[in-house]
Amino acid sequence: MAEYSQQNLKQFNIQLKPHPRARDQVVAATDFVEGSIVFAQHALAVALLPSEKGRRCDACSRLSVSQSLRRCSGCAEYFYCDEHCQRYHWQKNHKRLCKPYASYSTTALGNLPEHARMDGILLSHLLAQITPDDLIEDSSPVQTLLSLLPGPQEENPAPHICYTPPFVPTGLVQSLFIRFQNNNFAMHSHLSTFGHGVFPLASRLFNHSCVPNAAARYILKAREPVKMEVVALRPISGGEEICITYLDPALLQTRQQICKLSYGFECRCSSCHFLNRISKSRLPDDADADFAELDAALRDLSGVEDGSITRLRTSIFQDSIPLHLYGAFKESYISALSKRFTDAAHDGPYDVARQAGAALLAFYLMVYPDNYPQIGMHLLELAKVVWNDIVRNGDDRDKLRMARNYATASRGVLSIFGAEGDEGGPLGELTLLEDLLWNS
Known part of the structure; x- marks a missing residue:
């Protein structure tokens, strides 16, 4: 694992250890009480759902309720709380996307389904903020992202990108994209999804369970990217694996299919074991x-x-x-x-x-x-x-x-x-x- 990850685990009192079936598992290095924050990380890149564009700030993702958002006068496609958020986002990546984005959104993305549009926008945001150092430093979040396992459908070609830096080598866009497919997070506010985010270290650490002992929440602050916090739902003992869920556990008959197609594994948690034990013939029509x-x-x-x-x-x-x-x-x-x-x-x-x-x-x-x-x-x-x-x-x-x-x-x-x-x-x-x- 990248040095970036090893250095950051100690402050959260968690450890990465071998897993009998998965790549690794993150375990508690100490006891956690319910409600404890066991991990936190700012998003590397985010993209709002189309339904949230114009309602939320493209810099900090906060919902605007008391005043109108400021529209970017260049592309007219991005919206901000105020000049401070606009200036922050400009420096982060928008100055490279502003000029080509209007044409990109109507031509390259125009006829794509929503999930493909989201991938293209999110990957464009990420590429627009990459620096040459990100590609050579083992401690960079980009290297952590590249260390993730590719998705089960890695043959899928990457969507068209709005902007690619000249120093990005051939093949890197595809390498990043095949790790998007099963490692991005749906970010939510009050359990309603508002966008997708890239959280490389969280993707590297937390395995899935349909009966998780932790859950991810998202913190929104001005002039900051969205912050993920992983919260203990119950007391967690030292040495116990910390898991989150990748999907809604209430998807009883379809979640195994989702796990296999989207993430490339078969869930063996106690919940899935129970459902497998109840044969379909025992469930009434x-x-x-x-x-x-x-x-x-x-x-x-x-x-x-x-x-x-x-x-x-x-x-x-x-x-x-x-x-x-x-x-x-x-x-x-x-x-x-x-x-x-x-x-x-x-x-x-x-x-x-x-x-x-x-x-x-x-x-x-x-x-x-x-x-x-x-x-x-x-x-x-x-x-x-x-x-x-x-x-x-x-x-x-x-x-x-x-x-x-x-x-x-x-x-x-x-x-x-x-x-x-x-x-x-x-x-x-x-x-x-x-x-x-x-x-x-």
Whole structure:
């Protein structure tokens, strides 16, 4: 591994060790408590999704809510919070991209699918900021990026690039691109993706698990590239491998295919072992499933509908999961359940939203690890549903108790993942909701 990586591991109390199946594994050099930052790294390069262009600053990726962004007068394609962000981005890479970018975006990228456009833009951003030293110094992030394993589809040609420095040797663009395919990160704010980023050292360190003990969050500050922080979701003991997830663990039937096609490996975590053990023949067909009965069984399992639990712990794929709940492990059932909750959550019927939401919570507790942020977000939505029901249909002590317990459980999860992304967000919403619930 590059010297750059070895020097930076010590400050985070993590170590890189051999792995029996993967290339390496990063392990804790000391005990970490839940909520600890076990690793942090600024992005080497970022690119916003097309849907976020003009809404977010191209330099720091922050969302603009109070004022209009400044448009680059040269290319008219990039937007900035203020002159400081614009000046920072100009020096970083935009001065090499500004003049050719308008033509590049309409001709070279015009007919490409979104993922190919994103690769081309992100790779263009990276190349525009490379220096000759990056290509010869072992400690450079670019060398760390080049040390990563190529993607499983490495024969794919690189997309057209907006700008390539004259000192970049033939073949380097392709070498970088084949490492983009399975090493870039989807950056998110409040669990909504806003762009893609290159974090070479994070890619080098963290293996995947569908039951991770850590999760990546993204910190946005003015005149800085996006910063990734990897947070411990539960206590991690010294010597234990630290894993994150590369995909949504709720993708039950498709995640193994994604792992093989996108990343070139077969996941063998405890969650995948459980799913493999449940043969497809044991999962009911949609036409035969009694969803009402399954919904009720899941609500009973969640244990929060009666307002009795204030801090949740998950039990991931244990042998104690009863056979009559196996029908929940189908993406088609969960998609229908999630749609039922979403459709009724804002304007009702609130009893439908509460029941579907409680069943969905039980599913999340079976597939997500302790303190996974999606659990906290869903608990917040459940608390809001019950509060809206109270506001619309009148005060009810049982409902108020239920809403308070959902909010308390949400606070327990989200406070561990911590603040991330744009200002406000779920923790801000939760503070406002708590004020309403405890002053009613």
